[in-house]
Amino acid sequence: MAAAHSSRPKAVLFACGLNAVRSPMAAALFRTLYGEAVYVSSVGVQKGELDPFAVAVMEEIGIDISRHTPLTFEELDELEGLNFDLIVTLSPPAHHKALELTRMHAMQVEYWPTIDPTATEGNREQRLDAYRELREQLMSQIRARFGGAPGGNE
DSSP states (O other), rough: OOHHTOOOSSSSEEEEEESSSHHHHHHHHHHHHHHSSSSEEOOOOOOHHHOHHHHHHHHHTTTOOOOOOOBBHHHHHHHEEEEEEEEOSSSHHHHHHHHTTTSSSSEEEEOOOOOOOOGSSSHHHHHHHHHHHHHHHHHHHHHHHHHHHHOOTO
């Protein structure tokens, strides 16, 4: 995966609709894989509330996202700016918002269609399974796009 590794950006922003499920999960998975080697954050088009099912399925693999505070693009811009090499969008509204930003900022945008587990109905276990499926999809896409974890002096 040398090609994917060589194209790894220095700062990645994951974006979805509410910054409550998909983007915080993706950012946490990315951070777990790459640590401090690449700066990562997440945002939403609108501000949601952190989803307890997302917290639960991340805890299953030893990742704590319980302290995540959902942010909008505007809030992140005010806090630290939008200095990202790459925005990975996980929903159509986030993709449209990110494309608008490319008019003012030099950044690459990639759209990764992902399932929205919040639409899943059924008992608790059936709903958790949808969130687990999303978690595995995100992990697979992150590994495929960014390659293995960095080593040594990178």
